Amino acid sequence: MSALYSNEKQVAIAAVRRACILTNSVFNKLVKNETLTKDDKSPVTVGDYAAQAVINTILSKAFPDDPIVGEESSSDLRTPSSSSLRSRVIELANEALQHDLAPGDSSAWGIGPGATQSEGQLLETIDRGSFAGGKSGRMWTLDPIDGTKGFLRGGQYAVCLALLVDSRVELGVIGCPNLPVDPSKPDGARGCLFIAVRGQGAEQLTLSGSDPKTLSIPAIASEDISNSLSFLESVEAAHSSHGFNSRVSDILGLATSPVRMDSQAKYCCLARGEGGAYLRMPTGAGYREKIWDHAPGSLLVTEAGGAISDSRGQPLDFGLGRDLGENFGVVAAGKSVQADVLAAVKKAGEEEKSKA
Numbered sequence: 001m002s003a004l005y006s007n008e009k010q011v012a013i014a015a016v017r018r019a020c021i022l023t024n025s026v027f028n029k030l031v032k033n034e035t036l037t038k039d040d041k042s043p044v045t046v047g048d049y050a051a052q053a054v055i056n057t058i059l060s061k062a063f064p065d066d067p068i069v070g071e072e073s074s075s076d077l078r079t080p081s082s083s084s085l086r087s088r089v090i091e092l093a094n095e096a097l098q099h100d101l102a103p104g105d106s107s108a109w110g111i112g113p114g115a116t117q118s119e120g121q122l123l124e125t126i127d128r129g130s131f132a133g134g135k136s137g138r139m140w141t142l143d144p145i146d147g148t149k150g151f152l153r154g155g156q157y158a159v160c161l162a163l164l165v166d167s168r169v170e171l172g173v174i175g176c177p178n179l180p181v182d183p184s185k186p187d188g189a190r191g192c193l194f195i196a197v198r199g200q201g202a203e204q205l206t207l208s209g210s211d212p213k214t215l216s217i218p219a220i221a222s223e224d225i226s227n228s229l230s231f232l233e234s235v236e237a238a239h240s241s242h243g244f245n246s247r248v249s250d251i252l253g254l255a256t257s258p259v260r261m262d263s264q265a266k267y268c269c270l271a272r273g274e275g276g277a278y279l280r281m282p283t284g285a286g287y288r289e290k291i292w293d294h295a296p297g298s299l300l301v302t303e304a305g306g307a308i309s310d311s312r313g314q315p316l317d318f319g320l321g322r323d324l325g326e327n328f329g330v331v332a333a334g335k336s337v338q339a340d341v342l343a344a345v346k347k348a349g350e351e352e353k354s355k356a
């Protein structure tokens with residue numbers, strides 16, 4: 001009998017890998033007018049749209065009944081002023097869908113050479129990501145480029161896909177085209193794929209599928225925290241409070257400065273033993289974390305032997321819709337130290353309240 005979710009895993013890997021090849025090639029060719037600013041002032045590029053079109057196409061062929069909660073929508077692409085951007089997205093998506101990565105690979109999706117998708121079809125496919133989410137049933141959640149700001153800087157970004165069943169993450173696949181394969185060789189080969197299936201562990205492969213490694217977060221004894229732990233945090237100060245993290249770091253007496261990195265590559269690094277903790281605390285009232293920014297990363301961390309919760313110690317709730325509800329931040333760390341980090345987070349929170 002094949003392992004649970006083995007089909008879903010194969011399809012998700014193929015889809016994420018194909019999207020990573022696309023985003024990688026887009027970065028090298030990206031020109032100024034290929035980026036839009038969304039209503040929330042965040043950037044989105046032709047790469048984000050085309051990657052969502054590619055992954056949604058593959059998911060829709062393989063699992064036609066599964067809804068998708070995807071970050072992007074085609075509405076900004078449909079305006080008359082976006083016509084050149086729109087054509088570029090369609091061109092990139094068709095190119096990526098027809099690219100034969102392995103014998104028979106593209107024909108498996110019924111989209112072999114010559115079978116280009118029309119503009120209307122691809123825009124509709126992008127909008128298959130508009131599902132509202134919720135408590136029950138099967139659904140995918142997709143972030144076609146997580147860390148778009150990192151992507152634009154040539155820094156870290158990730159193509160992130162997860163399968164949720166009854167609001168639990170069952171499968172997560174993350175592609176990190178710019179992440180060094182071996183953390184001890186930061187200037188060495190880049191491009192990693194991270195995969196986790198609930199109950200089946202977490203692994204890293206190269207983007208081309210070689211060099212598999214089982215991931216496990218090393219234990220740190222409480223008395224070694226100050227010397228052995230360092231934080232992973234967002235580059236963008238607007239996404240996660242650097243000041244709060246610095247206070248938590250002082251409370252724990254950490255000797256090492258945080259490592260700043262865009263995207264769910266932070267979860268991937270934590271899962272393979274880097275840093276030891278990922279802290280993401282709200283920077284102001286109002287912003288709600290999105291399920292696609294955390295679903296695959298959270299499973300990767302727990303399957304690598306870590307723990308993840310909000311700053312109150314409550315589990316993240318992926319069943320509330322497209323976002324995680326009221327924002328109490330995210331605290332992820334190895335199992336041996338997550339309680340210590342949480343205690344320091346609570347202390348820093350109380351200090352902040354008493355000053356207010």
Ligand SMILES: Nc1ncnc2c1ncn2[C@@H]1O[C@H](COP(=O)(O)O)[C@@H](OP(=O)(O)O)[C@H]1O
Pocket residue numbers: 042071143145146147148149150234235236238239240261262263264283287289290293
């Ligand atoms: N005010 C805010 N607080 C927290 N996260 C935010 C935010 N504004 C945007 N984001 C999210 O932060 C993500 C990037 O996270 P990070 O800082 O870890 O790289 C963005 O994903 P996208 O780049 O996919 O839009 C976006 O969803």
Ligand SMILES: [Mg+2]
Pocket residue numbers: 042043044071148
């Ligand atoms: Mg975005």
Ligand SMILES: [Mg+2]
Pocket residue numbers: 143145146147292293
């Ligand atoms: Mg994101």
Ligand SMILES: [Mg+2]
Pocket residue numbers: 048071143144145146147148
């Ligand atoms: Mg994104």
